Amino acid sequence: MHLDxxxxxxxxxxxxxxxxxDRAAEIDADPSSVADRYTDTVLGLLxxxxxxxxxxxxxxxxxxxGGDIVDMGSVESxxxxxxxxxxxxxxxxxxxxxxLVLRHPQQGSAQMxxxxxxxxxxxxxxxxxxxxxxxxxxxxxxxxxxxxxxxTIGVMGDLKYGRTVHSLAHALTxxxxxxxFISPESLQLPREVVYDLHQEQEGAQIREHDSLEEILPELDxxxxxxxxxxxxxxxxxxxxxxxxYQIGPDHLEAASDDLTIMxxxxxxxxxxxxxxxxxHAAYFEQAHNGVPVRMALLDLLLxxxxxxxxE
Amino acid sequence: MHLDxxxxxxxxxxxxxxxxxDRAAEIDADPSSVADRYTDTVLGLLxxxxxxxxxxxxxxxxxxxGGDIVDMGSVESxxxxxxxxxxxxxxxxxxxxxxLVLRHPQQGSAQMxxxxxxxxxxxxxxxxxxxxxxxxxxxxxxxxxxxxxxxTIGVMGDLKYGRTVHSLAHALTxxxxxxxFISPESLQLPREVVYDLHQEQEGAQIREHDSLEEILPELDxxxxxxxxxxxxxxxxxxxxxxxxYQIGPDHLEAASDDLTIMxxxxxxxxxxxxxxxxxHAAYFEQAHNGVPVRMALLDLLLxxxxxxxxE
Amino acid sequence: MHLDxxxxxxxxxxxxxxxxxDRAAEIDADPSSVADRYTDTVLGLLxxxxxxxxxxxxxxxxxxxGGDIVDMGSVESxxxxxxxxxxxxxxxxxxxxxxLVLRHPQQGSAQMxxxxxxxxxxxxxxxxxxxxxxxxxxxxxxxxxxxxxxxTIGVMGDLKYGRTVHSLAHALTxxxxxxxFISPESLQLPREVVYDLHQEQEGAQIREHDSLEEILPELDxxxxxxxxxxxxxxxxxxxxxxxxYQIGPDHLEAASDDLTIMxxxxxxxxxxxxxxxxxHAAYFEQAHNGVPVRMALLDLLLxxxxxxxxE
Numbered sequence: 011m012h013l014d015x016x017x018x019x020x021x022x023x024x025x026x027x028x029x030x031x032d033r034a035a036e037i038d039a040d041p042s043s044v045a046d047r048y049t050d051t052v053l054g055l056l057x058x059x060x061x062x063x064x065x066x067x068x069x070x071x072x073x074x075x076g077g078d079i080v081d082m083g084s085v086e087s088x089x090x091x092x093x094x095x096x097x098x099x100x101x102x103x104x105x106x107x108x109x110l111v112l113r114h115p116q117q118g119s120a121q122m123x124x125x126x127x128x129x130x131x132x133x134x135x136x137x138x139x140x141x142x143x144x145x146x147x148x149x150x151x152x153x154x155x156x157x158x159x160x161x162t163i164g165v166m167g168d169l170k171y172g173r174t175v176h177s178l179a180h181a182l183t184x185x186x187x188x189x190x191f192i193s194p195e196s197l198q199l200p201r202e203v204v205y206d207l208h209q210e211q212e213g214a215q216i217r218e219h220d221s222l223e224e225i226l227p228e229l230d231x232x233x234x235x236x237x238x239x240x241x242x243x244x245x246x247x248x249x250x251x252x253x254x255y256q257i258g259p260d261h262l263e264a265a266s267d268d269l270t271i272m273x274x275x276x277x278x279x280x281x282x283x284x285x286x287x288x289x290h291a292a293y294f295e296q297a298h299n300g301v302p303v304r305m306a307l308l309d310l311l312l313x314x315x316x317x318x319x320x321e
Numbered sequence: 322m323h324l325d326x327x328x329x330x331x332x333x334x335x336x337x338x339x340x341x342x343d344r345a346a347e348i349d350a351d352p353s354s355v356a357d358r359y360t361d362t363v364l365g366l367l368x369x370x371x372x373x374x375x376x377x378x379x380x381x382x383x384x385x386x387g388g389d390i391v392d393m394g395s396v397e398s399x400x401x402x403x404x405x406x407x408x409x410x411x412x413x414x415x416x417x418x419x420x421l422v423l424r425h426p427q428q429g430s431a432q433m434x435x436x437x438x439x440x441x442x443x444x445x446x447x448x449x450x451x452x453x454x455x456x457x458x459x460x461x462x463x464x465x466x467x468x469x470x471x472x473t474i475g476v477m478g479d480l481k482y483g484r485t486v487h488s489l490a491h492a493l494t495x496x497x498x499x500x501x502f503i504s505p506e507s508l509q510l511p512r513e514v515v516y517d518l519h520q521e522q523e524g525a526q527i528r529e530h531d532s533l534e535e536i537l538p539e540l541d542x543x544x545x546x547x548x549x550x551x552x553x554x555x556x557x558x559x560x561x562x563x564x565x566y567q568i569g570p571d572h573l574e575a576a577s578d579d580l581t582i583m584x585x586x587x588x589x590x591x592x593x594x595x596x597x598x599x600x601h602a603a604y605f606e607q608a609h610n611g612v613p614v615r616m617a618l619l620d621l622l623l624x625x626x627x628x629x630x631x632e
Numbered sequence: 633m634h635l636d637x638x639x640x641x642x643x644x645x646x647x648x649x650x651x652x653x654d655r656a657a658e659i660d661a662d663p664s665s666v667a668d669r670y671t672d673t674v675l676g677l678l679x680x681x682x683x684x685x686x687x688x689x690x691x692x693x694x695x696x697x698g699g700d701i702v703d704m705g706s707v708e709s710x711x712x713x714x715x716x717x718x719x720x721x722x723x724x725x726x727x728x729x730x731x732l733v734l735r736h737p738q739q740g741s742a743q744m745x746x747x748x749x750x751x752x753x754x755x756x757x758x759x760x761x762x763x764x765x766x767x768x769x770x771x772x773x774x775x776x777x778x779x780x781x782x783x784t785i786g787v788m789g790d791l792k793y794g795r796t797v798h799s800l801a802h803a804l805t806x807x808x809x810x811x812x813f814i815s816p817e818s819l820q821l822p823r824e825v826v827y828d829l830h831q832e833q834e835g836a837q838i839r840e841h842d843s844l845e846e847i848l849p850e851l852d853x854x855x856x857x858x859x860x861x862x863x864x865x866x867x868x869x870x871x872x873x874x875x876x877y878q879i880g881p882d883h884l885e886a887a888s889d890d891l892t893i894m895x896x897x898x899x900x901x902x903x904x905x906x907x908x909x910x911x912h913a914a915y916f917e918q919a920h921n922g923v924p925v926r927m928a929l930l931d932l933l934l935x936x937x938x939x940x941x942x943e
Contacts, residue, residue, distance in 0.1 A: 066414065094900075105920025380703075587714045589714070589715045605724060
């Protein structure tokens with residue numbers, strides 16, 4: 011794998027993805043093998059909007075590799091408030107760090123920033139744009155709990171606004187997965203995403219449903235996402251829709267014994283707590299997988315010849 | 322000592338307490354003996370309300386043991402704002418860390434959280450509930466400056482709302498200390514705390530006073546707490562009461578030469594700055610003792626078989 | 633060099649300055665020589681007002697020396713809100729850390745704080761007072777790009793309120809630099825600063841200008857600072873003044889090929905982005921130099937006998 015920066019999962023070929031997942035599996039199996047690998051390495055965290063989970067996960071990943079982090083802190087306390095451009099900010103901070111992780115509310119910001127720095131930069135979410143490490147940890151979780159070969163996956167909830175869902179769907183076309191999208195009509199996948207998926211997939215199914223029942227028994231994986239209250243002008247309408255796209259113990263009777271349930275978290279009511287203790291529940295494991303997957307990615311970026319890095 | 326989690330100092334027997342204090346004394350005497358002991362360990366800090374001192378002290382303790390921390394950051398930037406339950410938050414973060422420290426405004430939250438995680442969890446304050454490591458460092462400071470045997474202690478100030486004071490008082494019944502409580506009537510110990518203390522102590526005195534003068538000469542330790550302005554509807558009333566429960570150089574004439582003065586800090590006017598340079602003052606040392614005591618506790622929790630930890 | 637604390641660059645003799653810069657150059661040339669030097673050292677960061685850049689730079693410096701940091705966090709979450717004095721805060725936190733870095737809005741605070749602690753304390757800015765590590769990194773950048781001997785420097789922009797500029801100007805009198813100050817009349821150097829500079833310098837020129845053109849060809853270094861909008865009651869007046877004290881590609885024709893352009897950053901419009909790629913631009917390097925210079929300073933403070941440090 012030759013990567014200078016990771017801006018979008020679309021950069022990644024199937025082979026690239028498998029390289030990251032294989033490395034993550036090695037690290038997961040024997041974390042001590044890399045625990046002192048990057049003792050002199052400092053990772054710069056630039057989070058221009060809050061994200062506890064992603065930030066803690068990168069932070070932990072770097073520390074589990076023996077390295078350390080420097081954190082820009084919140085935008086309120088930063089030079090951004092004084093009118094500094096993102097290009098200037100990243101060029102200053104690359105002088106402190108051996109690699110950068112950037113989250114920024116503006117779509118395209120990670121691509122732009124990556125053009126100004128010589129150290130590896132990882133996009134940790136750029137608004138409505140991309141969040142490739144989320145996709146990688148989702149793929150890793152699917153591979154560990156089911157298989158990326160001959161996969162039948164259902165994705166349920168808010169499919170219209172879900173960056174996570176779009177990225178995962180695109181990535182899964184590399185593996186010819188059968189993909190089923192379950193949502194209320196108002197939260198369906200955007201038409202252009204459906205069109206792209208049909209273009210990208212070869213021989214696999216891309217289908218949309220308005221109810222889980224008809225497709226649940228066929229699924230290897232059910233990926234649930236949160237339906238956000240603020241998408242609905244009317245509270246009653248929200249309650250009605252949200253209630254239909256929740257999963258509880260009753261549903262499991264119709265599901266395969268091997269069904270894996272995933273969720274990018276945080277959840278609110280989409281998955282009943284009683285499911286947590288069943289073998290179906292993979293969402294906490296999914297969150298935990300952020301660490302080995304990000305360790306693997308950082309390892310591959312830091313150990314490779316990181317492009318025209320002049321340090 | 323066998324402990325999976327530390328939720329309240331009431332869990333601790335006298336032997337448990339002495340185990341922690343002995344370990345702290347060993348570490349204090351030779352910090353380098355443990356400086357590289359936990360190089361691959363990551364401690365998760367979950368502070369749902371601000372607490373500079375306690376947080377920095379745990380942070381330092383883990384780093385002085387060779388380890389590192391990951392910090393959830395403030396609640397404003399966390400998934401809690403999206404409606405995530407505490408049970409979900411701790412289950413996600415235990416995937417990043419080898420142990421957790423939790424501060425949360427809700428009483429009982431630490432106990433509840435500890436039931437959801439397999440890694441050791443330390444309660445760093447749960448609202449009006451418990452804050453056991455504060456009690457341990459108080460006991461350590463008493464032992465280092467006076468003695469836990471045959472102790473006569475005075476506790477002065479706001480005894481009604483002071484979680485710190487209640488926990489320390491309960492813990493001292495293990496050592497049959499004579500305890501004197503000095504406060505204005507409106508800030509006396511709650512009746513049920515007094516009742517419990519009388520039940521728990523064996524042969525030692527539990528007495529209440531409205532003035533320091535009558536009891537000061539007998540004290541080995543005077544533990545002063547802050548009287549909070551916001552407890553009083555009337556500013557004049559506050560000034561009058563607060564003024565009576567301050568300690569200045571004049572008081573020291575009536576005190577034992579060996580009197581140890583403690584305070585959980587921050588102080589406002591309760592102790593005159595001129596006392597800082599006297600041998601009586603133990604409050605900065607007390608704050609500093611948070612580090613070896615928390616190092617000792619983390620060491621005991623991390624080195625033990627931490628319950629049903631499945632990692 | 634014998635230093636317990638660094639409060640102001642006025643403490644530093646020419647020899648002291650050269651000691652720091654020489655050490656920084658050694659570290660810059662071979663960072664690995666010190667990468668494990670302070671593995672058991674913890675640096676306390678006390679930032680009572682925000683400063684991303686300075687804070688990250690100290691944080692990185694300590695980590696590049698193998699050590700770690702504990703951060704007090706923002707004032708909003710600290711004991712300061714409960715009325716604690718700065719003297720108490722620093723005395724508590726020195727119990728956690730082996731050295732302290734303090735930024736505080738009040739002039740004189742660093743000097744005061746240093747009198748209460750036994751561990752080395754570095755002033756990272758005290759309001760309108762001092763910020764000596766900024767001066768040291770400026771001097772280092774000048775030495776690396778031009779020379780401190782026979783230097784002709786121009787300083788342009790807001791010279792009235794610029795703490796950075798005043799400190800650098802004083803420090804440069806140690807090296808008998810010719811100093812040219814270019815600003816609108818309303819933002820000239822304070823008269824007492826000019827008076828002091830004349831007193832301190834020996835044989836070198838101290839001159840003021842209202843336009844860059846007349847002096848640009850003679851300069852080895854042009855140090856540009858930001859003119860802050862909020863200094864001007866009238867937006868038009870600001871636009872007019874700010875526009876005259878910007879530097880763009882046109883100016884470079886009149887400048888020496890060897891001209892070094894510096895800026896403490898963040899910049900807004902003072903330097904055109906097209907200059908970034910030229911050999912003149914030293915401002916990102918200047919920001920990066922904060923790390924080796926602060927590493928050098930911390931190394932000198934921590935390795936020396938830090939005064940009456942009782943640890």
